[in-house]
Amino acid sequence: MPSVSVIGCGWFGLPLAQQLRRQGYAVKGCKRSPEGVAMLSTLGIEAYLLDLDTDDAASPALLDADVLVINLPPGLRRGDSGYLERLSRLIVAMKTAPKRLIFISTTGVYPDLVQTMTESDACVHSPVAAVLLGAETLFAGLNTTVVRFAGLVGPGRHPGRFFAGKTCVGGANMPVNLVHLADCIAAVQLLISAPDVEAVYNLCAPIHPDKKTFYTEAARLAGLPLPDFVADDLADSAADAQDNKGGKTIDGSLICRVHGFEYRYCDPMALLQDAHAFK
Template identity: 50%
Template structure:
C-alpha cells in the first residue's frame, strides 16, 4: 500500500493525513471549498476540491480516487438539519466506481446504539430513531465493498474540543447518571492507521475509552480543568449506555493512549 485517499480532511482528517505521510504514504485528500486547499498543499498533501452537491464542476475527480486505500470521513450534519447526507454518500460511491481498494474505511458514529442502560457492542446497533436509521444506511453503502471496515467513533475530544466547555456554567442539567463515552483524537488516528496496516480486520469496530465516568462527575471536573464554572445537575436521571470499545484491542492488539476521559483533559 503506497497511496491513501482521504475524503474529508478537517479536524480528524488533517492530522491523520500528516501522520500517514510521516509513515511514508502518499496522501490525497479532498475539501469541499477551494479556499481550503492551500493548507493541505502546504503540508504536502495532494489536494482536491470535491463538492458532492455539485460534482459536475469538479476536475480531476478520477485522479483523487486512484489509490490503494480510501478513508471516508464526512460528518453527517444531522443535528444541523442537513438532509442530503445519504445522497452525497451515494454520489461518492458512484465516483469511486469499480476500483478495488486494499482497504475502505468508513468513519461512523456510536449514535447507532440506543440508550437502554446496558453495555453495547458492535452487534447491538439498531434503527431506534431517525438519526440511527440514517447512520446505518450510510454504513451499508460502503460495508458491502470488498475490504471494508466501519469505525464507529464515540464523542470526540482533543485540540480545540475540550469537554470542559460542553456544559460549563449551565444549570438544571439532567442526566448526571449517564455514562460518558469519549475517545481522544490521538486514539482515533492511531486506530485508523492500524486498521490500514492490517489485512485481518473485522467489518466493524467501536472506538471509545475504556473507562466511563458519570456525566455529573466528569463534566464538573472538565469545566474546573479550564477554570470555568462547573455545570449544576438536577436529580432527573436519563437512560444511559456504555460503549464497549475493546474489540479492536482484543483482535488487533490496539492500545488506547487515553483509557480514561479524565486523562484526556490535559491533551485537549
C-alpha cells in the first residue's frame, strides 16, 4: 500500500487518516498545535507540527510519502485572506512533485445558475471562486487529482442546525447539494490507489431534494425550531421568483463512471433517517 500524508487533520482529514491506518496504510498527519500533534500520536498516526501561517517550511519527513492529501480549509467565510499564501508555502516546501497529490476543493467554484454543474463548469464568478480556483491552479502539473466536495454533513454537522429557527429563508425550491463524511472518506481512499492523475471530480449525493422540504424535515427530526421559508409567490418580482425556484445542481457522477464509486448516502432525505449518520 502507498504511504499517505494527510496535510490538515481536521473534521475530514482526521477520520480519513484513522480509516487509512485501519486499512493498513502507513499514515502521517499534521496539526497546528503541540496538543494536536500529541493527540494524533495517541491515535497511532505519525504526527508533525505544521502551521503554515508561521512556519517557513513543512518537515521534509511529513512530505515524504507516496500520496499527499491536502485538506486545508480556506476560511473565506470568516474573512481569512491568507489561504493562497499558505498553500504557496506548502508547495515551496515540497521541493519536488509528489508521486501523487489529492487536493480537496469545493463546489463553490460553480456559479449559482439554474443548471446541472459538471467538472468543466467551474469559473471565476465571484471573488471567493477566484481564490478557490486559484488554489486548484497552484497544484496543476503536480500529479494532482482535485476533489470538489459539496456541502458537508456528518458527525458534528447535522443539517437540521443549518436553518433551524431562521425566518424569511429564501430559495425554497432550490436543489440541495450535500455529501456525507463517509462518502468523502471512501472516495478519497479509492482515488489514492486510482491510476489516473490530473483529474477533477465532484463529490455530491446524486439525489437533490428541494431546500424547504429537506431542511424543514432535518430540523424536525433533530428536535429544533423549524425554519420559515419565503413562498415563491411572495418574491418581490418575477425575476426574484425565478431565482427562488432556481439554483445549481451538482453532478457527482463522474467518479462513479470512471472508478465505479458508489455513494453510501445517495438520498439526503433517507440520510436523515439514519441514526448513525451523525454520530
